[in-house]
Amino acid sequence: MRTRSFLTATALVVATLLGATTSCGNSSAEDPEAADKQKARDDARSFYLTRVHLRLDTCIGCHAGGSAPRFMAADGEASYDALEKTVGLIGAPKASPLVQYVHRDPAVVMIPEQRSILTQWLSLEATARGLEGAVEKPKTVTEAYKQFADCMNFDVWSYYRMGDLAFAQTDSEGPCLGCHSSGQGSAWLSATSRETFERTKDFPYIQKLIVAKLGGNGSFESLEPSNRFIIKSSELCPPESPTCHPRYGLPPNFTAGVRGFVDTTLQNLVTDTCSSGIVVPTNLDAGPKDAGGG
Ligand code: HEC
Numbered sequence: 001m002r003t004r005s006f007l008t009a010t011a012l013v014v015a016t017l018l019g020a021t022t023s024c025g026n027s028s029a030e031d032p033e034a035a036d037k038q039k040a041r042d043d044a045r046s047f048y049l050t051r052v053h054l055r056l057d058t059c060i061g062c063h064a065g066g067s068a069p070r071f072m073a074a075d076g077e078a079s080y081d082a083l084e085k086t087v088g089l090i091g092a093p094k095a096s097p098l099v100q101y102v103h104r105d106p107a108v109v110m111i112p113e114q115r116s117i118l119t120q121w122l123s124l125e126a127t128a129r130g131l132e133g134a135v136e137k138p139k140t141v142t143e144a145y146k147q148f149a150d151c152m153n154f155d156v157w158s159y160y161r162m163g164d165l166a167f168a169q170t171d172s173e174g175p176c177l178g179c180h181s182s183g184q185g186s187a188w189l190s191a192t193s194r195e196t197f198e199r200t201k202d203f204p205y206i207q208k209l210i211v212a213k214l215g216g217n218g219s220f221e222s223l224e225p226s227n228r229f230i231i232k233s234s235e236l237c238p239p240e241s242p243t244c245h246p247r248y249g250l251p252p253n254f255t256a257g258v259r260g261f262v263d264t265t266l267q268n269l270v271t272d273t274c275s276s277g278i279v280v281p282t283n284l285d286a287g288p289k290d291a292g293g294g
């Protein structure tokens, strides 16, 4: 069997536990903790069904039959079941072959969107199932920001040319660094890429990159891209406002760079590859030559 090489001790134990939980389904009635766990499992599953399955169309083309190992199906639910039954596939992103496997045929590659959505889904699964390698979810917003800051990697930052952002031009009031070189308006954009990088790790500057999503009871839920540098450019100046931010439009490669840096860092966070700073290939117009990571 092909999956053999991924059959680790942990995966086996987990698979056994899973069998047990699914077969005695609704034990959640009185036990709030079990209800939470079940909800996390259901959320992960519906994330696959609503957001992941369609994105994996290329994979499914081969892995729902034919000559490739069959562990997916054309239908979403059937595919989820097949993935779940194949020992070792559902695991923390840093361990799962779904993200890590490199095909013998170099023409078979995973596009960044696929890697991103698979990574998000698998980390939901890993946390819901308490799998080894699941990155512990921060308990507070402060902790979450710190985790992100610690995961920011200067090679990744440079790869996405984040240092160039400070030199982007406004329509008629010069480049960003003219006003933001020491953090004015809680956006830090100075001439030295390294300085902007270091400062952006701190609150409140970090919020220009990410924002914490809170759950119903105000508890920390997840970090998401805030895209402030991108959104700011299309925000209208409220008529009652005495001053307006200078107008600007970011060139597409800058926009792609900001998104790329934040997405990559969020991915590195869950795959525990912050220090190696793995960068997935993208079609940035600027065309950085070498990922620098690895
Ligand atoms: C053109 C057909 C094709 C496409 C597209 C494809 N694969 Fe594969 N895949 C294969 C074949 C064939 C193998 C067997 C080993 C090999 O060739 O590397 C394989 C092996 C694998 C394995 C190892 C499984 C095992 O049991 O050894 C994983 C995991 C995997 N593919 C995931 C994916 C994912 C995820 C995608 C989509 C991003 C994908 N594949 C796209 C053909 C494909």
Ligand code: HEC
Residues within 6 Å of the ligand: 168, 169, 170, 173, 174, 175, 176, 177, 178, 179, 180, 184, 185, 186, 187, 208, 228, 229, 232, 244, 245, 246, 248
């Ligand atoms: C002429 C001075 C000036 C220039 C040039 C300038 N800004 Fe600002 N910026 C401000 C001021 C003042 C604030 C605080 C008030 C506000 O939010 O409008 C601010 C706030 C911001 C904020 C944070 C507020 C928020 O809504 O999140 C962002 C992001 C920002 N600027 C991005 C940029 C970018 C990107 C550039 C270059 C393309 C730029 N700025 C150029 C003066 C400037």
